[in-house]
Amino acid sequence: MAPRAKKPTTQKDKPQVRGPFIAERTLTDIERDGSSVRIRIRKPRKDPATGDYSCSFSIEGLGAQRVHDAWGMDSMQALQNAFQAIRIELAPHAHRLRWAGGQDGWLGFPKVIPDIFGPSFTQRLEGLVERETHRFARRLESASRRTRRR
Numbered sequence: 001m002a003p004r005a006k007k008p009t010t011q012k013d014k015p016q017v018r019g020p021f022i023a024e025r026t027l028t029d030i031e032r033d034g035s036s037v038r039i040r041i042r043k044p045r046k047d048p049a050t051g052d053y054s055c056s057f058s059i060e061g062l063g064a065q066r067v068h069d070a071w072g073m074d075s076m077q078a079l080q081n082a083f084q085a086i087r088i089e090l091a092p093h094a095h096r097l098r099w100a101g102g103q104d105g106w107l108g109f110p111k112v113i114p115d116i117f118g119p120s121f122t123q124r125l126e127g128l129v130e131r132e133t134h135r136f137a138r139r140l141e142s143a144s145r146r147t148r149r150r
Helices: 075-096 119-149
Strands: 021-029 035-042 053-060 066-072 097-099
Touching (some): 035 075
Antiparallel strands (some): 021 035, 021 097
């Protein structure tokens, strides 16, 4: 089984926003005259008290600015958990948000295949995703060939 963070991966009562920003994305809110929604992620930092890592992120432009901490056993897990928490936070608003270069309703924060049930289950899910991806790609290629023949 995959190791789990000792602390919750959701917002803390008083998240400490520290460290430089390492990534940012701006979305457009089409229901609010094209105003911007900005997502910013800070560099993960180690908690000296527990040895776990936190990765602060903020979402600005959806009402009050919200700052969250995503936690993990190491900096990579904290960063991965931050991306998933962002996806969950934005999901209720996806219908009205647009990302430059993205399709309607797709904000570029994909769902991650869960690994909490161990490697064999994760590999099974990965296989399903790969098969469906290849099947979809073959359909697109076939449709493209038919269109070119006309």
